[in-house]
Amino acid sequence: MARVSKAERLATIHAEALSEFNRAQAALQDERKQCITDRRFASIPGAMWEGQYEDAFANRPRMEINKIAMALNRVVGEYRNNRVMVDFVPKDGAAADETADTCDGLFRADYADSNGDEACDNAFEEAASGGFGAFRLRTQYEDEYDDENENQRIRFEMIADADTSVYFDLDAKRMDKSDATQCWVLYSVTRNGYMAKWGDDPASWPKNNDTIEFDWATPDVVYVAEYYRVEDERTPMMRYEMPDGKTMDFEAEDVAEAEDGEEGREYDEIRMAQLLGGNVIKEWTKRSRKVRKYIMSGGRVLEDAGYIAGKHIPVVPVYGKRWFIDNVERCMGVVRLAKDPQRLKNMQISRLAETAALSAVQKPILLPEQVAGHQLMWAEDNVKNYPYLLVNPITDANGQVQPAGPLAYTQPPAVPPAMAALLQLTEQDMAEVLGFNPAQDKMVSNISGKAVEMIQNRIDQSAFIYLSNFAKAMRRAGEIWLAMAQDIYVDDDRAMKSLNEDGSVGQVKLMQPIIDENTGEQRFRNDLSRAKLDVAVDVGPAFTSRRDATVRAITGLLQMAADPQDQKVLLATAMMNMDGEGLGDLRQFYRRQLVGMGAVEPNDEERAQMEAAAAEQGQQQDPNAVLANAMAMEAQAKAQKAVADTALAEANTEKTRAQTIETLATVEGKQLDTAVKAAQAIGGALAAGGPPQGL
Numbered sequence: 001m002a003r004v005s006k007a008e009r010l011a012t013i014h015a016e017a018l019s020e021f022n023r024a025q026a027a028l029q030d031e032r033k034q035c036i037t038d039r040r041f042a043s044i045p046g047a048m049w050e051g052q053y054e055d056a057f058a059n060r061p062r063m064e065i066n067k068i069a070m071a072l073n074r075v076v077g078e079y080r081n082n083r084v085m086v087d088f089v090p091k092d093g094a095a096a097d098e099t100a101d102t103c104d105g106l107f108r109a110d111y112a113d114s115n116g117d118e119a120c121d122n123a124f125e126e127a128a129s130g131g132f133g134a135f136r137l138r139t140q141y142e143d144e145y146d147d148e149n150e151n152q153r154i155r156f157e158m159i160a161d162a163d164t165s166v167y168f169d170l171d172a173k174r175m176d177k178s179d180a181t182q183c184w185v186l187y188s189v190t191r192n193g194y195m196a197k198w199g200d201d202p203a204s205w206p207k208n209n210d211t212i213e214f215d216w217a218t219p220d221v222v223y224v225a226e227y228y229r230v231e232d233e234r235t236p237m238m239r240y241e242m243p244d245g246k247t248m249d250f251e252a253e254d255v256a257e258a259e260d261g262e263e264g265r266e267y268d269e270i271r272m273a274q275l276l277g278g279n280v281i282k283e284w285t286k287r288s289r290k291v292r293k294y295i296m297s298g299g300r301v302l303e304d305a306g307y308i309a310g311k312h313i314p315v316v317p318v319y320g321k322r323w324f325i326d327n328v329e330r331c332m333g334v335v336r337l338a339k340d341p342q343r344l345k346n347m348q349i350s351r352l353a354e355t356a357a358l359s360a361v362q363k364p365i366l367l368p369e370q371v372a373g374h375q376l377m378w379a380e381d382n383v384k385n386y387p388y389l390l391v392n393p394i395t396d397a398n399g400q401v402q403p404a405g406p407l408a409y410t411q412p413p414a415v416p417p418a419m420a421a422l423l424q425l426t427e428q429d430m431a432e433v434l435g436f437n438p439a440q441d442k443m444v445s446n447i448s449g450k451a452v453e454m455i456q457n458r459i460d461q462s463a464f465i466y467l468s469n470f471a472k473a474m475r476r477a478g479e480i481w482l483a484m485a486q487d488i489y490v491d492d493d494r495a496m497k498s499l500n501e502d503g504s505v506g507q508v509k510l511m512q513p514i515i516d517e518n519t520g521e522q523r524f525r526n527d528l529s530r531a532k533l534d535v536a537v538d539v540g541p542a543f544t545s546r547r548d549a550t551v552r553a554i555t556g557l558l559q560m561a562a563d564p565q566d567q568k569v570l571l572a573t574a575m576m577n578m579d580g581e582g583l584g585d586l587r588q589f590y591r592r593q594l595v596g597m598g599a600v601e602p603n604d605e606e607r608a609q610m611e612a613a614a615a616e617q618g619q620q621q622d623p624n625a626v627l628a629n630a631m632a633m634e635a636q637a638k639a640q641k642a643v644a645d646t647a648l649a650e651a652n653t654e655k656t657r658a659q660t661i662e663t664l665a666t667v668e669g670k671q672l673d674t675a676v677k678a679a680q681a682i683g684g685a686l687a688a689g690g691p692p693q694g695l
Contacts, residue, residue, distance in 0.1 A: 010301040024167045035130035035163035038335035063350045071434035078463035086478035091532040105498030116156035123318040131331035133318040134162035176476035185226040203299035227294040240278035310483035318473040341430040364406030471537045478535035
């Protein structure tokens, strides 16, 4: 089979990407058009009259009383007051995990350093108003101008006009698009900028711009597409076992190429393993998921950017409300259902304004000859307020003057009686559609705090669905970030900025070698490449708001606490959570107090300081504790002395006993010798015929 060239491969990929994009854009064209119409309706002055209503009210007053913007501001305000943040938790459900805490701090640091709030706020506002928004994650060098620094960080980036710029393949059905295999992100460049970067005659990517009332298409703009494509690879693998018992894994294709004489370091390793007597003990197929990025114009692939970090498409979609109807993904925000009541109100207000603009004074109707020569006076009367006005006399056919006043008077336009009732109904309809009642914001006296809380919860329900859907998007962002971090945050002993929940800055070091206390084997601390974590999200008030609530709650508890120790702990906790100028040192002081009392678990730095201080000061304790310890040691010494004395007495007893036995044995031996000698003497005497001497 002939080998496919790179140009042919890229041409095939471009054709497939263009075909799939046309299918996706055609299927979502009407929905996405409504999304951008909704966003314009709520935010751009004059957009409420775009379309057929503009022609119907041509040359007439076109007022806009934007009620939708206020409701939209409430939803956005609820989101900004209840930020959604990612929390990494161990897959095995462990209560605490150092790697999870490290990921939390690194995520917050990346989010803050890259203005993640801007990217997420824009995506949420587009989703809340039009129904669809998006943001993305990207890896970037810490210092692009330092050739020696190859460290990268993860950045959050805004995607503007996501409803006309971001498309996923039609087979993706999940809300977070984790099941998508293709994604297109469109952006515009000027023709001069395009030619300066890529050199050829620009051919724009086919973006649908057929809506003539929109002002976002200009002849000098060329659209370019970032195309992300998931590649699910299945690679045949071979495992060699060496004579020393070690194993080495190689791709089967590399083994075949090494045997064919291909040159390269990886092929040399394979041949060396074979020469050293390695045997194939296992063959299997390894699955891997990668994402490749291309930059395309309408005519060709401009750049093959290669594989990106991680294994997920780094684009996070955000929806306001979302459904699948007739196998078409449909979405909308706050604006969609309120557009018709808003238009009706605008038309009624415009009609009233037009009516009010007409003069309410009855105007006389005169013959031309009556005002001939006095036209200027009559025209300036509304401005100069003349005390009287002049008219010319009217003469008959005989030249006789005829007394004649105005022929008639004009009548001011009357407001239809039904319009007032219709205005009231329209106002009520808008309040019901938007879920907003101005009376809800009024604080009525003499009601309980519980009632106020119930009212506030009812108000929050109108924004909860948008916060819930955004939480799903942030969970997806956490999954994408973690996969990227496992690829680029793997440098040995790399020091990185970390951000705590309270906003304080810290530092973590990656891949630090340590000895496992359980197994005794070496492992690495903060090894993100082996992290087994799930992603959770926390929807709630901002950290500063939660701290204020904590202070209020502790203040109430202080009045009920009777134990001085409890009061001390509560007071220190309240001071720890207070915000204000110059309280940083005071918070640190009270934290040390809490750590010393055992009410707060010390962090690694505090634990190291405590251990060093204890070693340096000889573990100084309370005087009572020192006295008790000394008394205990004295009692222990006396007990040990008593035991020693007892042992000595027993030893002396045993010695005396041994000496006694030895003495008795000596005595008995001497007596036996005497008896033997006496017997020998008697025997000798008897043998001689006489008695022995001395008897």
